[in-house]
Amino acid sequence: xxxxxxxxxxxxxxxxxxxxxxxxxxxxxxxxxxxxxxxxxxxxxxxxxxxxxxxxxxxxxxxxxxxxxxxxxxxxxxxxxxxxxxxxxxxxxxxxxxxxxxxxxxxxxxxxxxxxxxxxxxxxxxxxxxxxxxxxxxxxxxxxxxxxxxxxxxxxxxxxxxxxxxxxxxxxxxxxxxxxxxxxxxxxxxxxxxxxxxxxxxxxxxxxxxxxxxxxxxxxxxxxxxxxxxxxxxxxxxxxxxxxxxxxxxxxxxxxxxxxxxxxxxxxxxxxxxxxxxxxxxxxxxxxxxxxxxxxxxxxxxxxxxxxxxxxxxxxxxxxxxxxxxxxxxxxxxxxxxxxxxxxxxxxxxxxxxxxxxxxxxxxxxxxxxxxxxxxxxxxxxxxxxxxxxxxxxxxxxxxxxxxxxxxxxxxxxxxxxxxxxxxxxxxxxxxxxxxxxxxxxxxxxxxxxxxxxxxxxxxxxxxxxxxxxxxxxxxxxxxxxxxxx
Amino acid sequence: xxxxxxxxxxxxxxxxxxxxxxxxxxxxxxxxxxxxxxxxxxxxxxxxxxxxxxxxxxxxxxxxxxxxxxxxxxxxxxxxxxxxxxxxxxxxxxxxxxxxxxxxxxxxxxxxxxxxxxxxxxxxxxxxxxxxxxxxxxxxxxxxxxxxxxxxxxxxxxxxxxxxxxxxxxxxxxxxxxxxxxxxxxxxxxxxxxxxxxxxxxxxxxxxxxxxxxxxxxxxxxxxxxxxxxxxxxxxxxxxxxxxxxxxxxxxxxxxxxxxxxxxxxxxxxxxxxxxxxxxxxxxxxxxxxxxxxxxxxxxxxxxxxxxxxxxxxxxxxxxxxxxxxxxxxxxxxxxxxxxxxxxxxxxxxxxxxxxxxxxxxxxxxxxxxxxxxxxxxxxxxxxxxxxxxxxxxxxxxxxxxxxxxxxxxxxxxxxxxxxxxxxxxxxxxxxxxxxxxxxxxxxxxxxxxxxxxxxxxxxxxxxxxxxxxxxxxxxxxxxxxxxxxxxxx
Numbered sequence: 001x002x003x004x005x006x007x008x009x010x011x012x013x014x015x016x017x018x019x020x021x022x023x024x025x026x027x028x029x030x031x032x033x034x035x036x037x038x039x040x041x042x043x044x045x046x047x048x049x050x051x052x053x054x055x056x057x058x059x060x061x062x063x064x065x066x067x068x069x070x071x072x073x074x075x076x077x078x079x080x081x082x083x084x085x086x087x088x089x090x091x092x093x094x095x096x097x098x099x100x101x102x103x104x105x106x107x108x109x110x111x112x113x114x115x116x117x118x119x120x121x122x123x124x125x126x127x128x129x130x131x132x133x134x135x136x137x138x139x140x141x142x143x144x145x146x147x148x149x150x151x152x153x154x155x156x157x158x159x160x161x162x163x164x165x166x167x168x169x170x171x172x173x174x175x176x177x178x179x180x181x182x183x184x185x186x187x188x189x190x191x192x193x194x195x196x197x198x199x200x201x202x203x204x205x206x207x208x209x210x211x212x213x214x215x216x217x218x219x220x221x222x223x224x225x226x227x228x229x230x231x232x233x234x235x236x237x238x239x240x241x242x243x244x245x246x247x248x249x250x251x252x253x254x255x256x257x258x259x260x261x262x263x264x265x266x267x268x269x270x271x272x273x274x275x276x277x278x279x280x281x282x283x284x285x286x287x288x289x290x291x292x293x294x295x296x297x298x299x300x301x302x303x304x305x306x307x308x309x310x311x312x313x314x315x316x317x318x319x320x321x322x323x324x325x326x327x328x329x330x331x332x333x334x335x336x337x338x339x340x341x342x343x344x345x346x347x348x349x350x351x352x353x354x355x356x357x358x359x360x361x362x363x364x365x366x367x368x369x370x371x372x373x374x375x376x377x378x379x380x381x382x383x384x385x386x387x388x389x390x391x392x393x394x395x396x397x398x399x400x401x402x403x404x405x406x407x408x409x410x411x412x413x414x415x416x417x418x419x420x421x422x423x424x425x426x427x428x429x430x431x432x433x434x435x436x437x438x439x440x441x442x443x444x445x446x447x448x449x450x451x452x453x454x455x456x457x458x459x460x461x462x463x464x465x466x467x468x469x470x471x472x473x474x475x476x477x478x479x480x481x482x483x484x485x486x
Numbered sequence: 487x488x489x490x491x492x493x494x495x496x497x498x499x500x501x502x503x504x505x506x507x508x509x510x511x512x513x514x515x516x517x518x519x520x521x522x523x524x525x526x527x528x529x530x531x532x533x534x535x536x537x538x539x540x541x542x543x544x545x546x547x548x549x550x551x552x553x554x555x556x557x558x559x560x561x562x563x564x565x566x567x568x569x570x571x572x573x574x575x576x577x578x579x580x581x582x583x584x585x586x587x588x589x590x591x592x593x594x595x596x597x598x599x600x601x602x603x604x605x606x607x608x609x610x611x612x613x614x615x616x617x618x619x620x621x622x623x624x625x626x627x628x629x630x631x632x633x634x635x636x637x638x639x640x641x642x643x644x645x646x647x648x649x650x651x652x653x654x655x656x657x658x659x660x661x662x663x664x665x666x667x668x669x670x671x672x673x674x675x676x677x678x679x680x681x682x683x684x685x686x687x688x689x690x691x692x693x694x695x696x697x698x699x700x701x702x703x704x705x706x707x708x709x710x711x712x713x714x715x716x717x718x719x720x721x722x723x724x725x726x727x728x729x730x731x732x733x734x735x736x737x738x739x740x741x742x743x744x745x746x747x748x749x750x751x752x753x754x755x756x757x758x759x760x761x762x763x764x765x766x767x768x769x770x771x772x773x774x775x776x777x778x779x780x781x782x783x784x785x786x787x788x789x790x791x792x793x794x795x796x797x798x799x800x801x802x803x804x805x806x807x808x809x810x811x812x813x814x815x816x817x818x819x820x821x822x823x824x825x826x827x828x829x830x831x832x833x834x835x836x837x838x839x840x841x842x843x844x845x846x847x848x849x850x851x852x853x854x855x856x857x858x859x860x861x862x863x864x865x866x867x868x869x870x871x872x873x874x875x876x877x878x879x880x881x882x883x884x885x886x887x888x889x890x891x892x893x894x895x896x897x898x899x900x901x902x903x904x905x906x907x908x909x910x911x912x913x914x915x916x917x918x919x920x921x922x923x924x925x926x927x928x929x930x931x932x933x934x935x936x937x938x939x940x941x942x943x944x945x946x947x948x949x950x951x952x953x954x955x956x957x958x959x960x961x962x963x964x965x966x967x968x969x970x971x972x973x974x975x976x
Contacts, residue, residue, distance in 0.1 A: 019862060019866060020862070020863065020866075021862075059960065060957060060958050060959060060960050061885075061959055061960055061963055062960065062963060064889075064892060068957065100858075100925070122879075122888075125879060126879030126880045126884070127879075127880075129878060129879045129880075130878070130879065130880055133873070133878070133918075136918070137921070137922065137925055140922055140926075141922070141925050141926060141927065151922075158914075158915075158918070162911060162914055163911070166907055166910075166911055170907070173891065173892065173895050174895075176892075177892075177895055177896060185892065185896075
C-alpha cells in the first residue's frame with residue numbers, strides 16, 4: 001500500500017467512523033494530524049526530486065482501461081500540504097457542533113486529497129465530485145441564513161457546479177477518446193500524456209477541447225461569468241465548509257487545468273480566440289469582482305467576493321503558460337488557500353461572538369482582542385500581497401512570467417492584461433484595509449464585545465499565519481518541490 | 487447436477503410450497519418464507535458449482551437452451567434478486583398481512599420461485615417460442631403478485647392496470663413473432679440472423695415484425711412510449727413486489743432484448759441500421775420521459791418508478807451501440823453490467839422504503855425528513871443507494887452510466903448522448919432532493935427508527951456491493967467477457 005493511498009483513505013475512514021459513533025473531535029483531529037505528518041513526510045522525501053513519485057497502480061478494469069493509480073509530483077504535494085493544513089485548522093476550530101460538521105470536513109478534505117493525489121482521470125474527477133456533495137448538504141442544512149434562503153443558495157451552487165462538472169466530464173471524455181489510440185480506451189493520465197507528446201492534435205482541435213475544459217474547470221473555480229454561485233455560497237456556508245471549499249476544493253479546477261489541460265493540449269491556451277476569451281474572463285474576475293468587492297458592506301461578503309476575484313490572477317498565470325508564471329500560479333494557489341481559510345475561520349468566530357458582520361455596526365475590536373487582530377492582520381496583508389507573505393511571491397511570479405519576452409512599444413495582449421490586472425492589487429488594498437480599519441480600529445462600537453479566543457482555539461489560526469510567513473519569506477521551500485518543468 | 491435440474495427443482499419447490507399452504511393451512515408464514523429463502527439459496531450455491539457449459543445440459547433440451555456467459559450471468563442474477571425479494575417479503579410481512587384477505591402470504595413465497603424459474607429459463611433461450619413461454623411464466627406470476635394486497639385499493643388498481651396492459655402487450659409480442667416467422671421462416675435466433683443477412687428476405691416484412699416485437703418488449707422493460715403503466719403499478723404494488731418488478735422483470739425483458747437484437751442487428755443484417763435508429767429514438771425518449779417527470783414527484787416510490795424508466799432508457803441506448811473495438815464488453819455485456827450495478831442500489835432503496843413503512847412511516851419525500859437523526863445508519867445506507875442511482879462517481883451507478891456514455895460518444899451519437907446527459911443531470915436533482923430531506927433537522931422531534939439485525943446485515947451487504955462494484959468492477963467484467971475472444975487491436 002502506497003503512502004498516498006493511506007493519505008487518501010485516512011480521512012474517509014475517519015468520517016465513516018465518526019458517523020457511526022466514534023468520538024467526533026478526537027477521531028477527526030487524530031486522523032488529520034496523522035495525515036499532516038504523512039504529507040509532510042512525502043514532501044521531505046520528494047525534496048529536490050523531479051517527476052512523478054510514490055506511484056502505485058491497482059487495475060480495476062481492463063478495457064476501457066481504468067486503474068486506481070496514485071502518484072504525486074511537486075504540484076500535487078503542495079496542494080496536499082495545503083489541504084491537510086486547512087483541514088486541520090478547519091476541524092480544530094469547530095466548537096460545540098454536531099458530528100456532521102466533522103464528517104463533512106473530513107469528506108471534503110479526503111475528496112480533495114483523492115483528486116490531487118490520483119493520476120487516473122476517472123478518479124481525479126470522481127474524488128472531486130465526492131467532495132462536492134457534503135459541501136452542498138452543509139450549506140443547505142447548516143448555512144448561516146433562513147432555511148429557504150440557504151436552500152436556494154445551496155441549489156444555486158449545485159446547479160452551477162453540477163453543470164460545470166458535466167461540461168468537464170464531456171471535455172475529459174473527449175480527451176480520452178482523442179488520445180487513447182485506436183485499440184483501447186485509457187484514463188491513465190501518464191498514458192494520455194505520452195500519447196499527446198507522440199501525436200499532438202492540430203491546434204484548432206486543441207483549442208476546441210481546451211475551451212470545453214476551461215468552461216468546465218472554470219465554473220468550478222468561479223471563472224467570470226460563471227462565478228455568481230460562489231459569493232453567496234461562501235457567505236452562507238458554515239465556517240469549516242467555507243474554509244475548505246474556498247481554500248482547497250476550489251483549487252481543483254486550477255489544478256485540473258495545469259495537470260490535465262495544459263500538458264495534453266499545449267497549444268490550446270495559445271490559439272488566439274481561446275486566449276482572448278480567457279483574458280476577457282479573467283479580467284472580469286479581477287476588475288469587475290474587484291469593484292463588486294469594494295461595495296460589499298459585510299465582512300463575509302467582502303471575503304467571499306475577494307476569493308472570486310483572486311482567482312483571476314491564477315488564471316493569468318495559466319494563460320501565460322511560461323514556466324515561471326505557472327509556478328507562480330501554483331504558489332498563489334497555495335497562498336490564497338491558506339490566507340482565505342484563515343480569514344474565513346476568523347470571520348466565522350466573529351460572527352459567533354458578535355452576531356453581526358456589518359461594517360457600520362463594528363469598530364474598535366483591537367482594544368479587546370489584540371491577538372485576534374494580529375491574526376486577522378496576517379490574512380489581510382497576505383491577501384493584499386504584502387512582500388514577506390506567500391501571496392506576494394505568487395503574484396510577482398505571475399506578473400513577471402508574462403514579461404519573459406519584452407519589447408517596449410509592442411506589448412502583447414497578455415502584457416496589456418497584466419497592466420490592467422495590476423489595478424486589481426490596488427482594489428484589494430482598498431477593500432481589505434478598509435475592512436480591517438473599520439472592524440479593528442476606531443472607537444469601539446456600543447453593545448459589541450469580543451475577547452481573544454483561548455490559546456487552544458488560537459492554534460489553528462496561528463498555524464495558518466505561520467505558514468504564510470514562513471513560505472512567504474522562503475518561497476524556495478515550495479519552489480524546490482517544483483524542480484521539474486511543468 | 488446440471489443447471490437444468492436446478493431450474494426444474496426450483497419450480498417444483500414453488501409448487502410444493504403452494505400445495506403445502508393449501509393443504510396445511512396452519513403452517514406459519516415464517517416457516518414458508520424461510521423454506522423458500524433456504525431453497526433458493528441452496529439453488530444459488532448449487533448453481534455456482536454446477537458445470538457452466540452447454541454440453542452439460544441434457545441432450546433433449548440442447549436445441550432450445552444455451553449456456554453462454556450472458557445466460558450464466560442472468561441466471562445468477564435471477565437467483566440473487568429472488569432471494570432478496572423473498573427475504574424482504576418476510577421483513578415486511580407484519581405490515582403486508584394487514585392488506586391481504588385472509589391475513590396470509592402463501593403465494594408471496596411460492597410465486598417468486600416460479601418467476602425465478604422463468605427468468606432463468608429465459609436467459610438461455612435460443613428461439614422466440616422459448617422466450618415467449620418463459621416471459622409469460624414471469625408475467626402471469628407478476629399479475630398475481632402486483633394485486634396481492636387486495637384490501638388496498640391502490641394495489642388492486644395497480645393489478646388491473648398491469649393485467650390489461652400486460653395482456654395487450656403479450657398480444658403485440660406474439661403478433662411480432664408471427665411476422666418475423668413469416669419473413670424468415672424460423673423462430674430460432676441463429677436462423678433469424680442468417681435469414682436477415684440474406685438480401686432475398688423481404689425487408690419490409692422483417693422490419694415490421696421486428697418493430698412490433700420491440701413494442702411488445704418495450705412494455706415489459708418500460709420503454710417510452712409504453713411506460714405509462716409504471717408509476718401507478720410501482721406505487722400500488724407491495725414494496726417487495728415493486729423491487730422485484732423493477733429489477734427482476736426489467737432484467738428479464740433486457741435479456742430477451744439482448745438476444746433478439748443480437749440477431750436483428752447481426753453484421754450484414756438488412757434491417758440493422760433501421761433498428762438501431764429506432765433504438766436510439768426510443769432510448770432518448772425513455773431517458774427523458776423517465777427523468778424529467780421524476781423531478782416533480784412527492785412520493786419516493788413514484789420517484790423510483792420514474793427513475794427506473796430512465797434507467798431502462800440508458801440500457802436501450804447501450805443496446806443501440808453495437809460492437810466497439812475499444813471495449814471489451816459487448817453491448818449485451820454493458821447491459822448486464824449496468825443491471826448488476828442496478829440490483830444492489832435499487833433493492834437497497836426499496837429495502838429502506840419497506841423498513842420505513844414497517845415503522846409506520848409513509849413513502850413521501852417529507853417522510854424522509856430528519857431520517858439522519860432518527861437512524862444514522864439507515865440514512866447513510868439510503869444516501870449511498872440514492873447517490874449510486876444518481877450516478878455519483880465511486881459508486882456502482884457511475885460506471886454503468888460511464889460505459890453507456892462512452893459507447894455513445896465512441897459511435898458519435900451526439901443527439902442521444904445529449905438526452906442522456908440531460909437525464910443524468912435531472913437525476914442528480916431529484917435524488918439529492920431526497921437526500922437533502924434526510925439530513926434536514928428542523929422540527930423533527932420524532933422517535934428513533936429501529937430495524938432488525940438481519941435487515942442491517944442485508945442492507946450493509948448491499949451497500950458494500952455498491953461500493954465494491956464502484957471501485958473494483960474487474961471480476962464482474964471477467965464473468966461477462968469469459969467466452970468472448972480477446973478484442974483485436976485495429
